[in-house]
Amino acid sequence: MTETPQQSPTAGPNSTPTELPTQYAPADVEGPLYERWVERGYFDADAKSDKDPFTVVIPPPNVTGSLHLGHAFEHTLIDAVTRRKRMQGFETLWQPGMDHAGIATQNVVERELAKEGKSRHDLGREAFVERVWQWKGESGGQISGQMRRLGDGVAWSRERFTMDEGLSQAVQTIFKRLYDDELIYRAERIINWCPRCLTAISDIEVEYQDDDGELVSIRYGEGEETLVVATTRAETMLGDTAVAVHPEDERYKHLVGKQIKLPLTDRTIPVVADAHVDPEFGTGAVKVTPAHDPNDFEIGQRHDLPNIAVMDEHAVITVPGPFQGQDRLEARSAIVAALRAEGRIVAEKRPYTHSVGHCSRCKTTIEPRLSMQWWVKVAPLAKAAGDAVRDGRVKIHPQEMEKRYFDWVDNLHDWCISRQLWWGHRIPVWYGPNGEVVCVGPDEEPPTGEGWTQDTDVLDTWFSSGLWPFSTLGWPEQTESLAKFYPNSVLVTGYDILFFWVARMMMFGLYAMDGTPPFHTIALHGMVRDQFGKKMSKSFGNAVNPLDWMDKYGSDALRFTLARGANPGVDVPIGEDWVQGSRNFANKIWNATRFALMNGATVEGPLPDASELSATDRWILSRLNSVVAEVDAYYEDYQFAKLSDALFHFAWDEVFDWYVELSKTTFMGGGRAAEVSARVLGEVLDVTLRLLHPVVPFVTEALWTTLTGKESVVIADWPTAVLVPGADTTDGFRDQDAEKEIETVQQVVTEVRRFRSDQGLQPGQRVPARLDLTGTALAAHEAAMRSLLRLQPAGEDFAATASLPVAGATVALDLSGAIDIEAERKRLAKDLAAAEKEKAQTTAKLGNEAFLAKAPDKVVDKIRTRLETAEADIVRITAQLERLPKA
RNA sequence: GGGCGCAUAGCUCAGCGGUAGAGCGCUGCUCUUACAAAGCAGAUGUCACAGGUUCAAAUCCUGUUGUGCCCACCA
DSSP states (O other), X not given: OOOOOOOOTTOOTTOOOOOOOSSOOHHHHHHHHHHHHHHTTTTOOOTTOOXXXXXXXXXOXXXXXXXXXXXXHHHHHHHHHHHHHHHTTOEEEEEOEXXXXXXXXXXXXXXXHHHTTOOHHHHOHHHHHHHHHHHHHHHHHHHHHHHHHHTOOOOGGGOEETTSHXXXXXXXXXXXXXXXXXXXXXXXXXXXXXXXXTEEEOGGGEEEEEEEEEEEEEEEEETTEEEEEEESOGGGGXXXXXXXXXXXXXXXXXXXXXXXXXXXXXXXXXEXXXXXXXXXXXXXEEEEOXXXXXXXXXXXXXHTOOOOOOBOTTSBBOSSSTTTTOBHHHHHHHHHHHHHHTTOEEEEEEEEEEEEEEETTTOOBOEEEEEEEEEXXXXXXXXXHHHHHXXXXXXXXXXXXXXXXXXXXXXOOOEEOXXXXXXXXXXXXXXXXXXXXXXXXXXXXXXXXXXXEEOOOEEOHXXXXXXXXXXXXXXXXXXXXXXXXXXXXXXXXXXXGIIIIIIHHHHHHHHHTTTOOSEEEEEEEOOEEOTTSOBOOTTTTOOOOHHHHHHHHOHHHHHHHXXXXXXXXXXXXXXXXXXXXXXXXXXXXXXXXXXXXXXTOOOOSOOOOGGGOOHHHHHHHHHHHHHHHHHHHHHHTTOHHHHHHHHHHIIIIIIIIIIHHHHHHHHHHOHHHHHHHHHHHHHHHHHHHHHHTTTSHHHHHHHHHHHHOXXXXXXXXXXXXXXXXXXXXXXXXXXXXXXXXXXXXXXXXXXXXXHHHHTTOOTTOOEEEEEEOTTSTTGGGHHHHHHHHTEEEOOTTOOOSEEEEETTEEEEEOOTTXXXXXXXXXXXXXXXXXXXXHHHHHHHHHTOHHHHHHSOHHHHHHHHHHHHHHHHHHHHHHXXXXXXXXX
16 A cells, blocks of 8 residues: 655755655564564673663463453563663563463363363373473464564563473472472362362462352251351351350350251261350351361361361262262252251341352352362561562552552462462472372482372462563573573563562562562553453453554554553553554654655754754754653653653654644755754654654654664664753753743744634635734744745735734734624633633732732742733733724 | 542543643544645533632542452351
8 A cells, every 4th residue: 555655846955755655554564673673683682791781571471372452561561661771771681481371271271172072181191281282382373473563572582481491490499499498388278179170279369259149047956955057158067077156155155065966967066165256246156167168177176176078179069968969059059958848947148148269260169178288388488578678679669559569478378389280380299108208309310119109280380480580591500691680670560460470479589599589670550451441351342452453553553552551550441543543643753754854854963053053943952852851750660651642742743743834944945944954853853763662663663764874773872862062051952942932933823823713714725914023032933934824925905904912923914804803803702701810810819918928939920920911911802802893 | 347549521541739631532624745544723621529728729638429459267
């Protein structure tokens, strides 16, 4: 769809034909540019470099499928940060890689198998794992393809996978060290069991939601010795081994120590006194099922109660009798029915809304279950992880998130790390024939001989990703890369994995790297949502494949839209219309650069001396330097939305709109003035493109290389304040007077345009006009203003029918009787009313003693100025109204 | 049950003590020689509600209502 290259019709002295088409076609440039960047090694990181390092790791995407908009968002932010640092001269490493995502990936592959009517057991462990590797190959390829499309500047040669050889070594090493330090142990506890995934999961992998259940109150015991307990999981009563009451509870004191009959069984169970029981809640008596409830388990420990498991791993009743073989839900209603038949149900509450745990992977209701598992003793590790933030060595951004972090690390239970899965790092522990337990580190031979077997479980996937900031650099080997790039500089990730991943990296990093935290800043971003702020999900039908929008609008457009919505720590809505708007912005940059090139914009040679610059030139250079400073400040504070917005408005409104329009007459006039402006425009574009590059890398690369003739903006210097020869500034050119002057020009132009529009004049219609600019600084801008306002020189027969005094200047127009007097009268009346209101307000304020006494001078001055402006406006408008011919 | 956050233009959000802002959308008029993926002009807000502090409150405090998120072993 490329159009014939256009040539500037007004071919001035500097105009050259340009090869750029009139519309930016991202698809034509993005792919080749990315491949060129990679080939030239711009993204590689050299551990031998003497530059200061800047390191950031990718939050490794799961190899479960393809990237979604959330990844596109995260990658945009990380890429922007690292591209800027690279331009600033740091030895920059963006470490790429992927996560094997144990349970998630195993589930995906099992679903694939299910389509073929097979289960993983049909294949057997080895063949199944082989199959998952195959899946990883495909999915991983897809993911890296998407990252290339996005423009991610990662060091591909360093790509790692949490299950590759080196990282497996790291996993075994740290496991062994923690084991030897007694920070990893094996114990039988109540765990969160997923009867669908058939594995234990950790506490944070359980999602609680309010479910409707039924609370039944059951009478236990016989005759005088009865009490009532309540439960939502009636089936667990088969495993009850006690009833607990509060030690001080008078109602039950006589029963403590007695045995009472457990209904539906031939067992009797003791009544125990335990302070855990809240006498205020329910009946004050609690059934105790140590094998199926974490609290009950602890009560059981205190009172030496037996643990009776009543369900197998599929949550099917195993207790011999009428309920054996029934699923837990089936058994629940059957047992309630049986109890009712015995007259033991004394109350029912249905529905009873209560919080129920679900497997975060498959949503199946968790079944607490007694099980032998491996654990990390987190207390000492979590203490260190909390302290590193508390003492300021690690900053969390935005700071409000610190509270969440502390709440978690300060109240952490031990971490169950073993999983009854096949996909993952196998636990490096061997069991001997006589119950010996041997933990083996990397490069150690496992015990051989009769009866020795390796633990069949694998590790929680977050165990290996917790090592990511240093395992990717070669740890446990003391590599050059590790020395150079650890600790990481900043971690950019979503607040949703603050506990899963960030806290674990903190714990492991501090532990393995002798107390050096893995990064000094944690920048947390929000979740991508749809244009109405709704969560994106496949089932809701509002999920978007980032590739679709990149195909349609270009990667830059997607990236810019995402960056522009990125307020720290809060969710980011995105809609297709907005991406389209960003595409328009990219096109605008493209065309503005075309215009500049057609007019000879250049970066060759030094900037002209300050004495040669027009006020327009000085204004835009001054503004440019403010924006450079502003953008830097926003980057340091991870304010991506603000920096993107600042650049958007500076580029579009100030450079591409006002500067270009105000300079057109200069360019057309040719001569030295045009040369000067061409050099200034070249400079402004050069800097603006470099400022924009981290967020919109492709279009800026295409244009910057064309503009400057240099190799690549990827390796260009990050902008600093521009200096103008001959100007009395050392820290960057600024010119307040020029800024004021152009502001006035803008006011005049806007005011006259408003008048023209109100009068129904066609935008292109030329009107004879006389401009009285005496006593103002605007004389130099007359040609530009006439051009912008379509004003012709006043001829012999000029008759002013409208006269607009604005900002000290007067613009008289000859509308040759075409003026709509009523419209003008209305407009002026409206303006007059506004000015009078303003006058009244400011007068009142200035008459207020208290205000004058307490308000800062700056504010008082401002109010005075407002009053003066209002008074001047009133005079002006009144004069205009009087001058209006009678209708 | 605890903790945190949010309520500002039709939508999504900035602003966080001194004249209400942006993007998108909407209404007019224009192919004005970089760009119609554009230009110009315009409309639209008791800044959730009620109190309080202050010369001054969208902005600070208290309460109310609505809403979202995180955490939690009350059967």
